[in-house]
Amino acid sequence: MINKTNKKRILLSPPHMSGYEKKYINEAFQTNWIAPLGPNVDAFENEIANYVRAGDAVAVSSGTAAIHLALCLLDVKEGDIVFCSSLTFIASANPIIYQRAVPVFIDSEPDTWNMSPLALEKAFKDAFQEGKLPKAVIVVNLYGQSAKMDEIISICNHYHVPIIEDAAESLGSTYKGKPSGTFGRFGIFSFNGNKIITTSGGGMLISNDTVALKKARFLAAQARDPAPHYQHSKIGYNYRLSNILAGIGRAQLEILDDRVNTRRLIFDRYSQELSELPGISFMPELENTFSNRWLTALTFNGAEITAGELLKALENENIEARPVWKPLHLQPIFKGTRYYSHKENENISEYLFESGICLPSGSNLTEEEQMNVINCIKDTINHFSKERNVIHNEKNLG
Ligand SMILES: *Cc1c(COP(=O)(O)O)cnc(C)c1O
Numbered sequence: 001m002i003n004k005t006n007k008k009r010i011l012l013s014p015p016h017m018s019g020y021e022k023k024y025i026n027e028a029f030q031t032n033w034i035a036p037l038g039p040n041v042d043a044f045e046n047e048i049a050n051y052v053r054a055g056d057a058v059a060v061s062s063g064t065a066a067i068h069l070a071l072c073l074l075d076v077k078e079g080d081i082v083f084c085s086s087l088t089f090i091a092s093a094n095p096i097i098y099q100r101a102v103p104v105f106i107d108s109e110p111d112t113w114n115m116s117p118l119a120l121e122k123a124f125k126d127a128f129q130e131g132k133l134p135k136a137v138i139v140v141n142l143y144g145q146s147a148k149m150d151e152i153i154s155i156c157n158h159y160h161v162p163i164i165e166d167a168a169e170s171l172g173s174t175y176k177g178k179p180s181g182t183f184g185r186f187g188i189f190s191f192n193g194n195k196i197i198t199t200s201g202g203g204m205l206i207s208n209d210t211v212a213l214k215k216a217r218f219l220a221a222q223a224r225d226p227a228p229h230y231q232h233s234k235i236g237y238n239y240r241l242s243n244i245l246a247g248i249g250r251a252q253l254e255i256l257d258d259r260v261n262t263r264r265l266i267f268d269r270y271s272q273e274l275s276e277l278p279g280i281s282f283m284p285e286l287e288n289t290f291s292n293r294w295l296t297a298l299t300f301n302g303a304e305i306t307a308g309e310l311l312k313a314l315e316n317e318n319i320e321a322r323p324v325w326k327p328l329h330l331q332p333i334f335k336g337t338r339y340y341s342h343k344e345n346e347n348i349s350e351y352l353f354e355s356g357i358c359l360p361s362g363s364n365l366t367e368e369e370q371m372n373v374i375n376c377i378k379d380t381i382n383h384f385s386k387e388r389n390v391i392h393n394e395k396n397l398g
Contacts, residue, residue: 007318010373013194013295016364017248018255024247036061036221038243044250048204051253052171052179054187055208058216059241059249063168063190063203067138068095069216069239070164070186070205076101076135083123085115085140085147085166086327086339087349091190092140092166093328104134105329105339108348112286113297113324114147115139116348117155119340124159137163141170141180142325143283143358144196144263144292149175149183164188168203171196172260172292180292181206191245196259196294196363197252199245260292262363266370267293270359273374277381278302297324299355304384307355313380319373324356 024040033039041059049057060066076082078100084093086105096103104123109116120137127133137156139147156163163184167173170180171189181187186209189195191202207213218224223236241249271282279302285291300307307323314321327349329339342348360373 066188
């Protein structure tokens, strides 16, 4: 394979500014609000809360910080158990460890690639029998697709265990018409550089429990007691979002719906061009859900080459594609952690990891760039199938 490294790199999901960001940044400079608080922060919080129809929102320095605060608000502490989706980015589970709590990982199911209600039910039954229920369940909406919320909520309600919805990847998505992120006691969004909208780094904690969110603001600002001197009776964190970055977020939120449309169109083009190829299946969209299609994901189960080899072929063309997240129960740091598979002999997350590929999906991807990705995949798959046919024919002749 020829290495054409002089080609411009096609990135997986780069930032995409609207051009209106500078207006808000300039306002911050003109008023000298260069602080982790200020009018942009207040406005960004209100605008996100309105957008997803949540009671309130707290802007923080990252999605990870938002998950950490949610665990603190639910009083998760040393030795407590927290159930968490296995097929996700490490940031979903790291805050469990910050609290010295114990994660238990739950497999995916095939319809959404997200938390399997079957595996969750099994985990709850065991926990109940052992007399130690989890303090919280962290449910992730992978690549923009909502998990099976009705089923998951009904199981968690049965055991009276609150949900934290990790909607870091699913801002702008809905489940049965209701905005993603609003299904748990707490929801979190991320505005990291690779997400559908970005503040370069940032996050948001949302809830209808406005009293809890008031406490979140307190914890995120070093837990300072209401006294003129600096007095502290609790351990807090320095987790608030800068007023400059919140300004970027406000401009980004204005064009979020456009970004969702564009990412969905990118998905549609990939799907039209590649669905017929042998071994390719696209990530499904569950009925009555609307995915922001943050990343176009597919599984590749080719007879001739592996998903890893297809990724290498893309890399040779300077195209940034990635495997699906490595399941957390397979991560070296979580070795020996309890894990519940979808069915007795069916590990969905492991299958998705082995065969899954995420394609460049940025809303600023040009049609030409996308056709380069598509052609590279077509050429690679056709090349290998031809090669195999030649070998096959030679054998038959020989
Ligand atoms: C990006 C991401 C996070 C973490 O967000 P940061 O803002 O990077 O801390 C958490 N969970 C998932 C599923 C993510 O994709």
